[in-house]
Amino acid sequence: MTAQLIDGTAIAATIRAEIQAEVEALREAAGIVPGLATVLVGQRKDSQTYVRMKKRACEEVGIASFGVELSAEISEADLLVEIEALNENPDVHGILVQLPLPAHIDEEQILGSISVHKDVDGFHPVNIGRLAMKGRAPGFVPCTPRGCIELLERSGIEIAGRHAVVLGRSNIVGLPVAMLLLHRNATLTVCHSRTADLPAVVRSADILVAAVGQPEMVRGDWIKPGAAVIDVGINAVDDASAERGYRLVGDVHFEEAQAGAGALTPVPGGVGPMTIAMLLRNTLDSARRVPGSA
Numbered sequence: 001m002t003a004q005l006i007d008g009t010a011i012a013a014t015i016r017a018e019i020q021a022e023v024e025a026l027r028e029a030a031g032i033v034p035g036l037a038t039v040l041v042g043q044r045k046d047s048q049t050y051v052r053m054k055k056r057a058c059e060e061v062g063i064a065s066f067g068v069e070l071s072a073e074i075s076e077a078d079l080l081v082e083i084e085a086l087n088e089n090p091d092v093h094g095i096l097v098q099l100p101l102p103a104h105i106d107e108e109q110i111l112g113s114i115s116v117h118k119d120v121d122g123f124h125p126v127n128i129g130r131l132a133m134k135g136r137a138p139g140f141v142p143c144t145p146r147g148c149i150e151l152l153e154r155s156g157i158e159i160a161g162r163h164a165v166v167l168g169r170s171n172i173v174g175l176p177v178a179m180l181l182l183h184r185n186a187t188l189t190v191c192h193s194r195t196a197d198l199p200a201v202v203r204s205a206d207i208l209v210a211a212v213g214q215p216e217m218v219r220g221d222w223i224k225p226g227a228a229v230i231d232v233g234i235n236a237v238d239d240a241s242a243e244r245g246y247r248l249v250g251d252v253h254f255e256e257a258q259a260g261a262g263a264l265t266p267v268p269g270g271v272g273p274m275t276i277a278m279l280l281r282n283t284l285d286s287a288r289r290v291p292g293s294a
């Protein structure tokens with residue numbers, strides 16, 4: 001059996017086209033242009049790249065972007081003032097603080113200061129709390145986990161009643177994706193660095209979501225024949241034959257998994273493109289909640 005490829009690049013392009021049409025319709029009907037503010041503290045090259053990609057993605061679908069670039073030396077108090085200004089700005093419907101923040105700033109304090117109504121990353125404790133509870137819809141679902149679920153659903157993969165195994169329990173991926181699977185009636189197992197006999201647990205998965213940050217850790221013989229595999233991992237491994245001297249691999253050994261899985265995401269081109277598409281979706285959802293937009 002060769003796994004069906006779950007093409008995140010193509011699915012994300014479809015979603016961006018849907019968003020573009022909905023943004024246009026909202027503008028025509030209510031005169032509202034969704035706006036996303038990105039807050040970048042410091043000069044980290046990777047963070048600068050992520051912020052640039054997010055701004056470009058906004059432009060492509062007609063979402064206004066507001067870039068706030070601040071010195072790495074900014075005090076926590078001054079950063080809170082900047083965020084409060086964005087909370088008050090009616091043209092801004094979503095606020096994204098690019099992580100990580102410099103060590104002297106308390107990340108939890110900053111994420112908690114973003115208005116719960118503009119928390120398009122879905123990391124505000126209130127949104128995470130609602131996500132964890134039965135029957136309490138969060139205002140926003142974190143983007144990468146939401147992207148994983150979209151990939152499954154748009155690929156026609158049944159979730160209800162199936163055994164889902166999530167590798168990893170981080171606040172940004174493992175934990176929220178586990179909650180989303182549970183809400184869709186999967187029977188759930190969450191694994192982490194202290195899980196005993198990981199291969200045996202993974203072998204019982206009908207749906208596997210791997211988010212551990214360990215290159216190609218999941219081998220082909222860990223995967224139940226026919227299982228759906230969503231590989232969230234993005235890991236750079238040395239490769240002298242590659243132009244940049246490295247290549248990107250997931251947490252799953254792609255070639256081995258391809259032989260037995262029923263469906264599989266590639267890395268790159270799987271979950272990655274979905275994360276930004278879901279950020280755009282969350283920003284549009286937020287703008288739609290403005291009174292008079294319906």
Ligand code: NDP
Pocket residue numbers: 144167168169170171172173174191192193194195198211212213214232233234235271272275
């Ligand atoms: P974290 O490092 O925050 O969490 C990793 C999780 O994996 C932890 O729960 C950890 O367990 C567990 N883990 C680590 N090693 C092992 C192991 N050997 N066996 C079992 N469990 C293990 O990572 P993130 O959740 O932030 O990211 C995970 C991966 O996803 C990374 O490769 C990251 O680059 C990628 N990523 C991709 C995104 C995308 O858009 N595609 C977005 C975000 C992340 P414990 O809790 O016990 O320490």
